[in-house]
């Protein structure tokens with residue numbers, strides 16, 4: 001499908017929405033419908049589950065409050081980061097070695113699912129291989145080397161340390177003292193990916209309704225959901241609303257906090273300039289607690305993200321927050337125009353581990369990928385599909401990982417978490 005910059009109503013005003021290849025608007029739910037499975041939320045989690053189920057012959061209805069990819073899935077940095085938002089050693093300490101080993105076995109699968117689907121369904125989403133984790137301090141380099149050693153024990157052979165002299169192969173800046181590359185990492189146009197996967201599910205019979213917000217969820221033996229204009233009755237419901245969901249499943253949402261992150265995209269840069277800044281065309285994320293992430297787009301813009309808003313609040317001036325960070329990394333861009341600035345919310349859990357489980361025997365959920373969800377949502381969506389199919393073994397591992405409410409309750413959870421982040425941010429600034 002042709003790629004062009006243009007309006008795409010119902011989405012955040014992002015580079016992705018403007019440049020999405022598929023801008024078709026799906027119908028709104030109207031009247032009563034039945035299906036084997038109804039999925040709430042058309043982000044990576046919901047669409048990954050829907051596609052997995054449609055491939056296995058299930059009739060599937062997906063209900064999306066806004067547009068496909070409206071949430072984090074259509075707004076993120078597009079970075080394919082393998083693993084989880086916590087390293088496996090931390091997971092082993094909290095949940096035991098056996099569960100850490102099971103998670104280790106699955107840790108590269110999300111990236112594989114993406115690449116398999118892109119190839120199988122011919123999804124055009126600007127997929128590029130390779131990611132670079134950048135270190136500001138020797139301490140961060142040492143921590144990366146430890147992480148690499150742990151992952152190697154779990155079969156992750158794509159990680160290689162990068163010396164200070166080699167940094168400029170990946171990012172032409174003097175901010176970093178070294179880092180690590182992941183050959184199995186990479187980057188994509190995330191909205192094109194989720195739209196391509198949605199179209200693949202539709203080609204197998206799934207029905208997707210946009211502008212169809214679920215207002216009520218019944219979790220009984222014959223579950224159903226209601227939107228403003230219709231009802232869906234199904235044998236199973238999958239709740240995949242993540243940080244944008246409110247009201248219909250408090251047992252799920254009370255275990256996460258919406259957190260916003262801000263992203264911007266420059267004007268189209270001269271091809272020689274962007275190649276000089278990011279010669280290997282790998283995506284980059286730094287090792288700070290509140291991290292910067294950036295990459296090149298297919299049309300030669302620099303897409304730069306960072307910043308954090310606990311509770312999902314946005315700063316009034318998004319560019320004013322991100323641009324100074326971009327200029328610290330690439331001062332040579334001081335005269336470059338910013339064409340797009342937007343933000344999105346991801347769901348943070350207290351443990352930083354995704355939260356999967358059941359609300360009843362017929363209603364399952366998954367959310368809380370905590371900032372690194374491009375790969376895990378693909379894995380966990382697939383596992384939701386397996387669970388509906390009666391294959392419970394991987395679902396049981398994930399749903400046994402306990403999730404906790406944030407300390408401080410509704411009133412104080414945001415300031416307490418922000419205080420913790422401020423402390424870790426200060427340590428990064430001081431390099432300790």
Ligand SMILES: Cc1cc2nc3c(=O)[nH]c(=O)nc-3n(C[C@H](O)[C@H](O)[C@H](O)COP(=O)(O)OP(=O)(O)OC[C@H]3O[C@@H](n4cnc5c(N)ncnc54)[C@H](O)[C@@H]3O)c2cc1C
Pocket residue numbers: 040041042043044045046063064065066067068069070071072073074075076077078079080081212213214215240241242243244245246248260261262263293305343344345346347366367368369370371372373374375377
């Ligand atoms: C700015 C930003 C940058 C990020 N960068 C990266 C990155 O580079 N790499 C990475 O790995 N991860 C990144 N992440 C995280 C990643 O994007 C998310 O973890 C992932 O997309 C979550 O997918 P999801 O399907 O669970 O949720 P979402 O994509 O948020 O989808 C949930 C959907 O449910 C819908 N919904 C909610 N309530 C209802 C309802 N009642 N009825 C119907 N529909 C409903 C919403 O409208 C939404 O479309 C980033 C996140 C953000 C916000």
